[in-house]
Amino acid sequence: MSEGRTLKGKELEQLKLFLEKAGLQYEDGIEYTACIYDDNYEMIATGSVEGNVLKCIAVAPDRQGDGLTGTILTQLIQYEIEQERTNSFIYTKPQNQVVFESFGFYTIMKTESILFMENYKDGFLNFLKKIQSETTEIALKPDKIIGAIVANCDPFTLGHRYLIEEALKSCDYLHLFILSDNRSFFSPEERYQMVLEGTSDLKQVILHHASDYIVSAATFPTYFMKEKAMAGIVNCSLDLELFGQKIGPALHISRRYVGTEPYCIVTGKYNEIMKERLPALGIEVIELIRKQIDGEVISASAVRNAMIDFEINKIKKFIPDTTWKHLI
Numbered sequence: 001m002s003e004g005r006t007l008k009g010k011e012l013e014q015l016k017l018f019l020e021k022a023g024l025q026y027e028d029g030i031e032y033t034a035c036i037y038d039d040n041y042e043m044i045a046t047g048s049v050e051g052n053v054l055k056c057i058a059v060a061p062d063r064q065g066d067g068l069t070g071t072i073l074t075q076l077i078q079y080e081i082e083q084e085r086t087n088s089f090i091y092t093k094p095q096n097q098v099v100f101e102s103f104g105f106y107t108i109m110k111t112e113s114i115l116f117m118e119n120y121k122d123g124f125l126n127f128l129k130k131i132q133s134e135t136t137e138i139a140l141k142p143d144k145i146i147g148a149i150v151a152n153c154d155p156f157t158l159g160h161r162y163l164i165e166e167a168l169k170s171c172d173y174l175h176l177f178i179l180s181d182n183r184s185f186f187s188p189e190e191r192y193q194m195v196l197e198g199t200s201d202l203k204q205v206i207l208h209h210a211s212d213y214i215v216s217a218a219t220f221p222t223y224f225m226k227e228k229a230m231a232g233i234v235n236c237s238l239d240l241e242l243f244g245q246k247i248g249p250a251l252h253i254s255r256r257y258v259g260t261e262p263y264c265i266v267t268g269k270y271n272e273i274m275k276e277r278l279p280a281l282g283i284e285v286i287e288l289i290r291k292q293i294d295g296e297v298i299s300a301s302a303v304r305n306a307m308i309d310f311e312i313n314k315i316k317k318f319i320p321d322t323t324w325k326h327l328i
Contacts, residue, residue: 007033018043022058023093030056034075036068047072051182052085052212057092073103077119089212090117091238108213109246114238124213128250131175131208135251139173139206147171147255147286148248150214152300154184156194156323159259159298162291167257168204170286175251177210185304190326197322214247215239236270237277244281256283259290262297293317 007015015033016026029050036045045068047057054076059068080088090105094115097107105117108124118124132140139146147167153160167174178195180188192209199205210216247253256278261268275285290297298318306314307327316324 006031007035011035014043015046018046018060019056019058024056024058026056032076032079034072034079036071044068045072047076049076049079052080052087053089053091054080055091057090057096069099070103087123087212088119090115092117109238109242111237111241116238116242124246127211127213128246131247132250134208135175135206136173140252142252144172144252145170145254146173146175146252147257148175148177148251148253149257150177150179150210150243151195152179152181152184152215153191153195154186154300155191155303155319155327156198157298157300157303157319158293159291159300159318160195161198161320162298163257163259163288164199164202164205166288167255167286168202171204171255173204173206174257175206175208175253177208177214179210179215180212181216194323194326197326198320200322213242236273240274240277241281244278244283248278248281248283253283255286257286257288259288262290264301 012026015035019026027048027050030048031051032049033056034047035043038044044060044063045058048055054073057069057072057076059066059072077088080086089108090100092100092115094110094113097110097115097117100115100117101107105119106121106123107115107117109116120126138144147170149163149167151160151163164174164176176195176199178188178192182188184191186194188209192207196207199207243256248256256274258271258274261271271285271287275287278285290299292298294317296302303315303318306312306318315327319327
């Protein structure tokens with residue numbers, strides 16, 4: 001018997017226990033779960049969806065080889081189609097590669113502990129071609145010092161502008177990737193437009209949508225669950241390996257700039273791991289002290305809180321005129 005829905009109560013506890021036995025952990029961002037039960041209503045297979053990511057797929061050891069994985073995947077993909085999501089990703093264990101390849105998924109990146117796949121054969125390759133096409137020809141020459149910043153800019157603040165200006169002092173061109181996740185205060189298009197307007201005078205800045213391949217629910221599943229994620233269990237290795245091994249080299253990026261992070265444990269831990277991983281892949285990590293106004297570090301979260309509390313003076317103090325015009 002196969003069922004699909006959002007699980008609660010005892011069913012959710014049963015699912016968590018089933019996943020734990022399979023070496024997996026249930027994640028709070030899950031929106032839909034498909035389960036298969038035997039005649040005694042014991043769970044024998046399951047899989048879940050978060051956004052366009054298929055995850056937590058497991059089959060009971062004594063039922064593996066019965067075709068249950070295919071049944072689960074079919075149900076999950078049908079749900080994705082109903083949500084008008086055509087590009088699906090799988091975040092799973094490396095030993096599952098052959099299984100998911102047989103169901104039409106293609107490997108994007110594999111580390112010792114993580115396998116990242118998608119259902120489009122050339123999806124990631126097309127992303128690389130797109131960001132290369134957005135890049136001026138001179139910035140692709142290997143004799144230039146090319147930097148990168150990955151930011152959410154929710155909204156774009158004077159702190160972001162300061163970080164960009166400081167980075168440009170030590171590189172010839174700067175790739176600025178704006179996160180594409182929809183779980184931010186402002187939509188991806190709104191944030192992109194704010195940055196576009198706020199950096200229009202900086203001709204060395206090359207702006208990109210990060211898509212699903214940079215700090216997304218697929219590459220870094222805990223990033224957008226900051227209030228629930230503990231620094232010790234943050235898994236950002238996939239995101240950094242993908243950037244360091246494939247995205248960086250495609251654009252000749254040799255430096256990645258980050259601001260100091262005094263508030264968010266997850267981002268702070270991510271920056272620490274970045275400083276360990278990326279240099280080994282040929283990308284220097286440069287941490288810049290974040291800008292302060294009146295003794296307070298400028299942060300997008302402070303601006304969002306001020307918006308909620310209608311603190312107009314504080315909002316205007318932390319954002320450029322271009323962002324203010326956009327908000328109005």
